[in-house]
Amino acid sequence: MKTKPEQYFVKDDGFFPNNHLPILYYPKVLHLPKLFPAVAVKKLFRQNNWTNNWKQGIYTYHHYHSITHEVLGICKGETLLQLGGEKGIILFVERGDVLVIPAGVVHINLGEEDDVVCAIGSRISYSASIRPGRAISSIHY
Helix, strand or coil, X not given: CCCXXXXXXXXXXXXXXXXXXXXXXXXXXXXXXXXXXXXXXXXXHHHCCCCEEEXXXXXXXXXXXXXXXXXXXXXXXXXXXXXXXXXXXXXXXXXXXXXXXXXXXXXXXXXXXXXXXXXXXXXXXXXXXXEEEEEHHHCCC
């Protein structure tokens, strides 16, 4: 049986492009081994054509990937992510969750970068497509 994702749409906010494609959120879909969960998730991603993958936390500044979609498999921890800019949606993510973020959708970890460990995948070179936004400390409410 396939799990249907929750879908979230974020539009261009005048500062970040975002995307007309939905953000796909699959809560608690990963059945992770106790040892080396990121290795298992990266293998799963490669089997599904997310061949450029690595392990790390999630950046604590607004950023987006201009030419590639990104998939995150949460292997350890939990945090709040904001997607779509300062007025975007906020999602609580934790171990076992998967998030597919379309190219152009800005996102930020509202916690600390090492609050979560993710297996991350893209279909092309990640570093060539990253675009920073404003640092969280520069936001004025």
